[in-house]
Amino acid sequence: MTRKMILPLLFGISGTAVLLWLGFWQLQRLEWKQEILAEIDARIGGTAVVLPQNPDPETDRFLPVTVTGRTTADELHVLVSTKSQGAGYRIISAFETDDGRQIMVDRGFVVDEEKLTERPTATMTVQGNLHWPDEVDLFTPEPDMESNIWFARDVPVMADALGTEPVLVIARTTSATTPAVTPLPVDSAGIPNDHFEYAVTWFLLAAVWVGMTGVLLWRIRRGTE
Template structure:
């Protein structure tokens, strides 16, 4: 009886923990879906003027429209696009009447890295963004080849003499550049997979607990004789 009682307590405790983890992930899933919905609504809102003092906390994803001059001189950030392959994001400085900001104009294939592009006066609509793409494994830029590996806004701003504010173009700024507008699709949301994993483990745990209880209650061969 002690062995059966131990199995019952141990099995029930493990099942409760696994089910709680699955339910917790479902709660996280609902929370993440609300966050993503809020981000999508913010991204697709009507554009406004560029704030005088844009900040990461308040103005991330804010849609804005700016008019000014695209300044010659590019930074090429290595990126890969699905079903297209490797290429570069074209980052340039953009002079408005009040300030100079960074503009992510979009994607060009590797073969178009050195192609001349349209500059000068233009009107751009997009979203403010401060991408978090740098970690301990991100290599430093190859300055000589003008190949960068992350959009680190302060570093790019220092290199191009602009304020640390980046506008991701939503509309085209050159026929040869494909805009890569801000989207919530790249934000990971794996909570459903995690929940399924925990519920699956709970099912296996319950089955194994039942099996061991059955084995414990089944008569041994010596008892059967």
């Protein structure tokens, strides 16, 4: 080995070591994330309780609850798409509980053609989960108030629009059957878990780094012969 090869070799070894460390670190993150998702799934499917008096967006996220009361005539339509039915809207209804609280219930999905279908007030029992979805970013359009089209569920803003508490129950089941609204229950499928893909990327980069280092050393060696 010539002196010219020592520095590229050290650079290649150190770069490969860093890339491999990043790959194994992502595998550790994957294991951690899977444990978190398992805990969320267990919480989502737990025994439903009475709606807390002052739900907390952090400690009560995904809490299973049962509420009984009556929908009002006020509702918001959030644009969404499902694999089975295509484009449509989530129906977010103002809901007055039996003890007089004003909250919101995400009743579920209707296809685009049923957006304007009349949904009269109805007494119902809703089983679902508390949630404060994080769906708003810099690219989310402002709601079209005139057409009642929302592009994300922003609990505080929706609560202001409907005049309710900033509390949203995502329905899993309801006792109401007409007109039909298909519940879109909370699950962990929408929570990103890309750590395996990241790990594969780092390991592939490590392999490329090794290959490039080998080619460089080969060219240096040939140049000195």
